[in-house]
Amino acid sequence: MAQPVWANGDAYEAYVGRWSRLVAADFLRGLAVPPGRHWLDAGSGTGALTSAILTTTDPVRVTGIDPSAGFVAVARTRVTDPRAAFQVGDARALPLPDRVADVVVSGLTLNFVPEPERAVAEFTRVVRPAGVVAAYVWDYAEGMAMMRHFWAAAAQLDPASIERDEGRRTTVGQPDTLHALWEQAGLREVSVRPVDVPTTFTDFADYWTPFLGGQGSAPGYVATLAETDRAALRELLATRLPVEPDGSIRLTARAWAVRGTRPA
Known part of the structure; x- marks a missing residue:
């Protein structure tokens, strides 16, 4: 099964990046x-x-590390604060020494990291004693309404598409799994909570167009479709989505946030 593509920062921003900012604010609070x-x-x-x-x-400082050179380039352009620095790197082998950070966070990433337990072990390695390790991931299986509507329509037209559904393929999108990952890494005072945010689209085009950007599993699937099949999917979605009288589409998205501390 092909992995989702994550390279075009602008396309990602239109697809789910804009909603991740809402989750980030709640998560940090x-x-x-x-x-x-x-x-x-x-x-x-x-x-x-x-x-x-x-x-x-x-x-005092924020170090950002991401495996996508394209995303790192966009981040360097958009975040110009001198306290921030970005570099390319793998969460499973962070290019940092032991005990270098006071806080390690990861937003909407662990769903797509092979061997996520290795990544959490790395988070624990680089955080200082008594430091915080925290993350949040989308609840693709149930709580991400924009994708649940998409995959339900896709499966109606093409049953084989369910193999691409993030809700079926991701392994760390539920609270029990996140809690276990944090405890297995030796972290203490572990807690998990939901973060729910509104995802309001101005109209159907605002919902549909980001699925044409090729970033992620659903847009990647759309890119494989012939034009007639793509049009059929678009039309079916237009009939299934809850459209308000003003043409807007008001959905919600849920993420799960996990937090723990490294023993002193």
Whole structure:
């Protein structure tokens, strides 16, 4: 099974990046980290979480690491605060020394990391004693309404498409799994909570167009379709989505946020 493509930062931003910013703000409020800390953003993407850290937590420094050179390039353009620095790297083998960061966070990344337990072990390695390790992931199986509508329509037209559905393929999108990952890494005081945000589309085009950008599993699937099949999927979705009288489409998205601390 082909892996989702994550390379075009602008296309990602239109697809789910804009909603991730809402989750990031809620996530950081829940952490309540004091100012003046060194943060590591593992899987920093286009810089949504790093931007939120800079504007809400008054850090001394934020290091963003992401495997996509395209995303890193976009983050460097969009986040110009001198306290932030981005580099290409793998969450399973962070290019950092032991105990270098006060806080390690990861936003919407662990769903797509092979061997996520290795990534969480790395988060624990690079955080200082008594430091915070936290992350959030989309609830693709149930809570991400924009994708649940998409995959339900896709499966109606093409039953084989269910093999691409993130809700079936991701392994760390549920609270019990996240809690176990954090405890297995030796982290303490582990807690998991839901983060629900609105995802309001101005009209059907605002919903559909990002699926043409090729970033992620659903857009990647759309890119494989012949024009007639793509049009059929589009028309079916237009009949299934809950459209308000003003033409807007008001959905919700849920992420799960996990937090733990490294023993002192």
